Amino acid sequence: MAKAVNNMGMSIVEPQERMRFLSNHGNIIEVDANVPVTRYYRSGTEMLRMANVYLTEGNHENAFILYMKYMTLFIEKIRSHPEYPKIKAEVKVINKRIKEEIMPTTEKLRAKLLERYQKEYEQFLANKEAEKARELERERQRRATAGGSSSGGSGAHIPTNLHVQIDPSMQPSAPDLGLLDKVVYPSDFPTGTNRAGSGLLLPGDADKEGAKSISKPPSFDRNQKPHYERSDSLLAGSLRTVIIPENTMDVFLQLAQSNTLKNIETCGILAGHLAQNRLFITHIIIPKQQGTPDSCNTMNEEEIFDVQDQQNLITLGWIHTHPSQTAFLSSVDLHTHCSYQMMMPEAIAIVCAPKYKTTGFFILTPDYGLDYIAQCRQTGFHPHPNEPRLYMESQHIQLDAQRKIQVVDLRR
Template identity: 75%
Template sequence: MSKAVNNMSMGVVEPQERMKHLSHCGNFIDVDKTQPVTRYYRSGTEMLRMANVYLREGNHENAFILYLRYMTLFIEKIRQHPDYGNVKAEVRDINKRIKDEIMPTTEKLRAKLLAHYQREYEQFLANKEAERVKELEREREQERQRQRELASRQAVGSSVIPSLIPANLHVLIDDGTQPSAPDLDLLDQVVYPNDFPTGANRTNLPGSGLLLPTGDASSDKTSNSKPSFDRNQKPSYNRTDSLLAGSLRIVHVPADTMEVFLQLAKANTSNNIETCGVLAGHLAQNQLYITHIITPQQQGTPDSCNTMHEEQIFDVQDQMQLITLGWIHTHPSQTAFLSSVDLHTHCSYQMMMPEALAIVCAPKYNTTGFFILTPHYGLDYIAQCRQSGFHPHPNDPPLFMEAQHIQKDAHTKIKVIDLRR
């Protein structure tokens, strides 16, 4: 991993390093050969939808990352999939789109971002130089103040000492007697070399990375305090941009989602049959909003549910410009958790969309779970598991967890598209 990636939290301001890190994020995508190749083409479609939203909203960094990721997937990585040769029509259309639209847009974004980073860097250097000049002036003023105070103490001392020493007393330094104790107030005025650091010791700038420190601005110092560099003068980066920072974007869930879905599943639930649906929505201001439940044609059992005719789901999403944000299903007679089959089902969702939710409704126990595979263990473990059907998995470390990036929204209502009818 690059030095810039390792030091994201520390920060560096050089424009080329920042662009290098953006490119690294854009190239960070892999193809799982066990997943249907069509899912990658669906993921690519949704990737472009999000990139276009970011572009319209002026979030050029995230737009650049997604456009670059799209090109990385379909120019390079998708060729590794064993079923690549079966999607010639899609490949032809995508290659034309990349050449005519995406590549020119990405290059324009690259130039715009580099120019923006260069302006920020030049402003940073100018602020740094201005701060250096201010610090030098503060040092000079502190030295002048020290000299004035020292001169004042010497003047007071020279007027007092003669009246304190008897005229007939002559003391020699080398006569074996002890000199008097030093004046502690005078010691406080001594200036040591490290009290006023300059150059590299003064700024203490970190060496590499992208995100820049955003600590509080330094307040005005008194004459005895050490000067400090105002870190707010560094070029800043919006850390909420999760594609760059690596965090999960907030997913807004209408508060009535579970109640509405349980009503859709009521007939199946009474017969102890699972029901499933796809959660879809849109992106706005770097947050994800679930707006629809798409209930596909399906076959359910007491502990599983399989969708059919997925192309119908894709058609609806294309018509309404909806992004897949996860799935929802019932456990008619069990508690809310992810079974081994559920883990594998959700893996394909989360690989395409890191924020994808698995909502499990357990009406018998009146509970609901909002789950994701653990990002640093469970997702990779399940992706590499080649077993099918119900099979045991280790419980430690945990393979899934309660989602922490959701926000229930009481002011919006979920919409339903029921394809079973």
């Protein structure tokens, strides 16, 4: 596979290779046996909601990846979950949806993306030929300048107006760098490409090396985006921005005030929607719950799901109080948040500490804490190592004073 780097440091590959890269992204999803199988089915519902938004907005790469993830999860990976035999009815419904809706939509997306990539590839080749012609002309002029005054002979005439007309409308559209890991076009410098990996590939992925041959994602520069190392992130190398209404914390503290006065924690679910590749928290859902001075447990989860289904909301994290302590994540909080962040890499944990008038916006460290907590089998309050860090302040959030949070209080 020919491979090079353009003047922005981006690796470049051919159209079929770009499609294999997208398919590979969609194939990378893992199932943790310790996460209830119902969480994966909720995650699948929200995956489709986001995919449909991307499709409507014309962000076809992101839509393609999410549809592929959905199929990979429910055709292949979910079977490894120990609770899989208990959900046969749901599997039947999902398989029917995949066959009748998701797979045809994904194939149409594949064809549309391939067509676009082919046009960009052809334009790239045309630009490259034009640049070669310009370089030849510059070299001819350099030689003429160097030897023209001393040479009295005559030679073959080389035209000085070499120029290739390029249609401006055909200029390559820059793909989403976070999504494609800076994969754009092919190049001149042949190097061997190792293709490894396996997973669900739709028709059209097969090549000379076999249907399961997948290119390795090239390296890329993360300096301009929030870091996120896990390979199952939607946008490898970055987290989407989460927009939070600025009044969210004040509204929640008012809802929690009666519990706070009794030194009891209160918790709520942060939900919202996707638009223009940003995640907007729009609702706090307060479930029925039982709290203590240092813990809070939700009840009747199906009521939360009903609200989200009715209002087409996706889960974006959770919020809770520390009535008499500072803003931090306890060992129990770390395990609670792990399940949110595994389903949604951008999910945040907001901790309000009214006694100290502080608020923390936290995520598990993607390069260490998330995997560490996912593999920890201890329950209740228990010690964790302080180094490396297990959690950190969120860097991908943005407070918005113009937006107002909405509340659904299921306790009433």
